[in-house]
Amino acid sequence: MNDFIFHNPAKVYFGKNQIGHLPEEILKIGKRVLMVYGGGSIKKNGLYDTVKKLLDENGIETFELSGVEPNPRHTTANKGAQICKKEKIDLVLAIGGGSTIDCAKGVAAAALTDDGDVWPLVSNGVWVTKALPVIAILTNAATGSETDGWAVISNMETNEKIGLGGSALIPVVAFENPEYSYTLPTYQTACGAFDIFNHVIDNYYLAGDATFDMILEFQEAVMRTVVKWAPVAMKEPENYEARANLMWASSMALNTVLDAGTVHGCACHLLEHELSAYYDITHGHGLAIVTPRWLKYILDEKTAPAICRLGVKVFGLAETTDAMAGAEKAIEALSDFCFNTLGLKPNLSDLGIGTEHFRDMAEHACAGGKISGLKELGADDLEEIYKMCL
Amino acid sequence: MNDFIFHNPAKVYFGKNQIGHLPEEILKIGKRVLMVYGGGSIKKNGLYDTVKKLLDENGIETFELSGVEPNPRHTTANKGAQICKKEKIDLVLAIGGGSTIDCAKGVAAAALTDDGDVWPLVSNGVWVTKALPVIAILTNAATGSETDGWAVISNMETNEKIGLGGSALIPVVAFENPEYSYTLPTYQTACGAFDIFNHVIDNYYLAGDATFDMILEFQEAVMRTVVKWAPVAMKEPENYEARANLMWASSMALNTVLDAGTVHGCACHLLEHELSAYYDITHGHGLAIVTPRWLKYILDEKTAPAICRLGVKVFGLAETTDAMAGAEKAIEALSDFCFNTLGLKPNLSDLGIGTEHFRDMAEHACAGGKISGLKELGADDLEEIYKMCL
Numbered sequence: 116m117n118d119f120i121f122h123n124p125a126k127v128y129f130g131k132n133q134i135g136h137l138p139e140e141i142l143k144i145g146k147r148v149l150m151v152y153g154g155g156s157i158k159k160n161g162l163y164d165t166v167k168k169l170l171d172e173n174g175i176e177t178f179e180l181s182g183v184e185p186n187p188r189h190t191t192a193n194k195g196a197q198i199c200k201k202e203k204i205d206l207v208l209a210i211g212g213g214s215t216i217d218c219a220k221g222v223a224a225a226a227l228t229d230d231g232d233v234w235p236l237v238s239n240g241v242w243v244t245k246a247l248p249v250i251a252i253l254t255n256a257a258t259g260s261e262t263d264g265w266a267v268i269s270n271m272e273t274n275e276k277i278g279l280g281g282s283a284l285i286p287v288v289a290f291e292n293p294e295y296s297y298t299l300p301t302y303q304t305a306c307g308a309f310d311i312f313n314h315v316i317d318n319y320y321l322a323g324d325a326t327f328d329m330i331l332e333f334q335e336a337v338m339r340t341v342v343k344w345a346p347v348a349m350k351e352p353e354n355y356e357a358r359a360n361l362m363w364a365s366s367m368a369l370n371t372v373l374d375a376g377t378v379h380g381c382a383c384h385l386l387e388h389e390l391s392a393y394y395d396i397t398h399g400h401g402l403a404i405v406t407p408r409w410l411k412y413i414l415d416e417k418t419a420p421a422i423c424r425l426g427v428k429v430f431g432l433a434e435t436t437d438a439m440a441g442a443e444k445a446i447e448a449l450s451d452f453c454f455n456t457l458g459l460k461p462n463l464s465d466l467g468i469g470t471e472h473f474r475d476m477a478e479h480a481c482a483g484g485k486i487s488g489l490k491e492l493g494a495d496d497l498e499e500i501y502k503m504c505l
Numbered sequence: 506m507n508d509f510i511f512h513n514p515a516k517v518y519f520g521k522n523q524i525g526h527l528p529e530e531i532l533k534i535g536k537r538v539l540m541v542y543g544g545g546s547i548k549k550n551g552l553y554d555t556v557k558k559l560l561d562e563n564g565i566e567t568f569e570l571s572g573v574e575p576n577p578r579h580t581t582a583n584k585g586a587q588i589c590k591k592e593k594i595d596l597v598l599a600i601g602g603g604s605t606i607d608c609a610k611g612v613a614a615a616a617l618t619d620d621g622d623v624w625p626l627v628s629n630g631v632w633v634t635k636a637l638p639v640i641a642i643l644t645n646a647a648t649g650s651e652t653d654g655w656a657v658i659s660n661m662e663t664n665e666k667i668g669l670g671g672s673a674l675i676p677v678v679a680f681e682n683p684e685y686s687y688t689l690p691t692y693q694t695a696c697g698a699f700d701i702f703n704h705v706i707d708n709y710y711l712a713g714d715a716t717f718d719m720i721l722e723f724q725e726a727v728m729r730t731v732v733k734w735a736p737v738a739m740k741e742p743e744n745y746e747a748r749a750n751l752m753w754a755s756s757m758a759l760n761t762v763l764d765a766g767t768v769h770g771c772a773c774h775l776l777e778h779e780l781s782a783y784y785d786i787t788h789g790h791g792l793a794i795v796t797p798r799w800l801k802y803i804l805d806e807k808t809a810p811a812i813c814r815l816g817v818k819v820f821g822l823a824e825t826t827d828a829m830a831g832a833e834k835a836i837e838a839l840s841d842f843c844f845n846t847l848g849l850k851p852n853l854s855d856l857g858i859g860t861e862h863f864r865d866m867a868e869h870a871c872a873g874g875k876i877s878g879l880k881e882l883g884a885d886d887l888e889e890i891y892k893m894c895l
Contacts, residue, residue, distance in 0.1 A: 120518055129766070133510075328730060375753060
């Protein structure tokens, strides 16, 4: 059993009637705010107006960085950092999904560097302990960025998509109103749901000999939540209970409650970040394509019991003493969930992706060394997994 | 589904090799520390010496409040507050179980009042937003006080045992090394384990229509942890895995992870606090006596499905369509766990308690109004439950 540090300081206001607390939380920190958001859906659904009015009424001065991309670019974060420096911004307010929040974190970190450039922090793997405070208003259940200390930033010039981490990147406050995700398109709902699922499964398989039963069971509960509620939210976008379950699952999946002594794995995330970096595809979709293949690839007598257990506990398959057969059925059930229930296209070729960069992507994903986990994976392994996804 | 605020800021160092971080965490706050501890078991097992040496080596000045009682008295907390005022203490360091940590919180709150008296805060139900910072070194898995915002303080002159709550009472840092609980006697291990169990069950029964499936399943996972590991820790006091599972369950049970939108119930705790206030019995033992009787008393067609589910999910009973019969079996299984597995004496009369104060206790427990929960309970109900415990 491993030692661990548990620190989960983000304060979350969850529910329908919480946004009124925004001004008081901002005013604890300052009066000059950079609002960060994406393509403007928050202008269509009224959230922008609600927030702007609240801030104006409370004498909070606002500046704006809009047009954050789905895989947020370092150049966009840098643009925000320049505004922060010029306008002496006190805090960064992200309004959107994971990409927007990630970008806001990049802005917050870069704003306190001399040259306002986030990329050296990202590419050098700097652990960020100094950043402007971030407050997040979440509109999409997916990345967990609303309460964790991570941001993923893309550099399209170098085809790199890399995580930036640090204790200073944990939002000080997050607002999670499931209603804000009502207008999310079905495809985005499905992709977000699988992102949540994968955050847990990437970790689950390492848990066997490292952690508490309780944590393993928590992980299964979160995955079951996704399996149960994602299809409901897809069919009934304004089903509050479905949106709420997904939103809280998003936060629980990465706020370290499910870690406690486990070694946090990220094989699928590393595989997928390369796909997004080269092809700018939707993260959750890439994960759905990669995950069942990864499981198939790592399946052997040692990993079979854990994969078999996933089938029983998460997909309700019958218990069996034949772990290998059970594991194969579990992978089938997962594939069925991804490609039928969530309706995501199953192959890279469906997204216009061929073998052209597989070797580069595999090597790049392993640039920091072999990928740890229940089964160590090197570049040859990853290339093989990419081929299975074609 | 209810709105809620989730805030769980305590930083926990969990495991065998973490105490070395104590000086750096103290020095972030100050250099003058009041060490609070109980009857001296930390002197026997070496923990006192370890901590004192670490603090001395780092130029941290220490003062002491020792002899904290199992049901900590307001007079003891006040003694500590006077030391804080006189010696200009920067932070209160609790070393012990829940009683010691609760007392330290009382000290921390009273130290910042004009007259240094904790009792007006307790008796007036003041929500404490100003207190000296508390760091906790936990030696007993039980109350959850190491990461929550509550303290229970007793006034033996008035036979009152009351909770004091507040955001300022959440320890800023907690150290949880399961080895520190190795020397805990079997009886205390059993009582602590049932305290954990009850923190969850007091909440579980309210969850049905108020919260996420995920949270209900988290609650069951924590209760299963207690059922599985308490008997192991009792038989093998130095079983690290058992002590670690209980310790993390203690923190998870009350650090608000299991709350998320539920209405936090506390019927059994209110019933028990009266017993401790009048008879100074061990809290966890009182809870074990009260809980099965409370379940029996509230069992009806409306509550049966939840109680039946407890039997299936936590005690591994067979699923049944007859909820009433299933619930009865669940209560039997719980009684068996309390009185056979944990070995706690089943009746109040075993502890020398008679009917003499039942009416007073019942009325006092309801002084703030009927006890909410799946079934509202008034003084007559509580008196009846006490009688069932004889």
